[in-house]
Amino acid sequence: MPQEVRVGTILMSEWPPFLGLGLPSQGLESEPYSGRWSVVKALDGFALDRKIRAAGWNFFFIASEIRVMFLGAKKIQHALHRILGKVSRQHFNGLEVTGIVAKRFLGLPYTVVSAHSRHVQQSCYLDPTEVRQSSEQDAAWAKG
Numbered sequence: 779m780p781q782e783v784r785v786g787t788i789l790m791s792e793w794p795p796f797l798g799l800g801l802p803s804q805g806l807e808s809e810p811y812s813g814r815w816s817v818v819k820a821l822d823g824f825a826l827d828r829k830i831r832a833a834g835w836n837f838f839f840i841a842s843e844i845r846v847m848f849l850g851a852k853k854i855q856h857a858l859h860r861i862l863g864k865v866s867r868q869h870f871n872g873l874e875v876t877g878i879v880a881k882r883f884l885g886l887p888y889t890v891v892s893a894h895s896r897h898v899q900q901s902c903y904l905d906p907t908e909v910r911q912s913s914e915q916d917a918a919w920a921k922g
Contacts, residue, residue: 783811783858787875788818788826788896791866792914812855815862815873823874823896836902840870840895847890854878857891865895869910872896 783789791814806829808816818826823839830837844864846857858875865873877892899905905913 783817783854783875783878785875785878786822788821788823789815789858789862789873789875790818790871790896790898791815792871793898812859812862830898835898835900837872838897838899838904839874840897843876843892843894845890845892847888849886849888854889854891857889858893861891861893865893868895869907869914870895870897871910871914872898 789811790808793808806821806826807819809819811817821829823837827837844861846860848857862873872895873893874896875891875893878889879892880887880889882888897904897910899910899913
């Protein structure tokens with residue numbers, strides 16, 4: 779069962795080799811969430827950003843917000859799957875959940891889940907989509 783997602787949760791699809799994910803010395807742990815996406819445990823975006831910058835890499839916060847609305851209040855995981863699909867098409871390797879708001883309209887409950895793409899890379903300038911896609915394909919090939 780995937781970890782509960784709340785505001786501030788960071789999901790990553792690929793990890794740069796410098797992070798040594800799962801090694802206690804780095805203090806970074808993750809838990810599988812869905813497909814190739816995993817949830818970063820016990821760190822928010824700011825703490826993870828500090829660790830990544832300390833290693834000489836960059837952790838971009840993409841300004842455009844992705845929102846998904848659904849009826850009811852118990853389908854957050856399904857909404858997040860839709861958001862992850864949108865992020866995957868843009869070839870970003872991270873996502874930060876920035877809002878989960880339950881509302882009512884004419885007595886019907888609905889929920890809005892919002893998130894921002896995040897991306898880890900070495901360069902201080904965000905790579906174009908083609909470069910991110912190539913990097914993603916190289917990582918998938920290396921995994922076999």
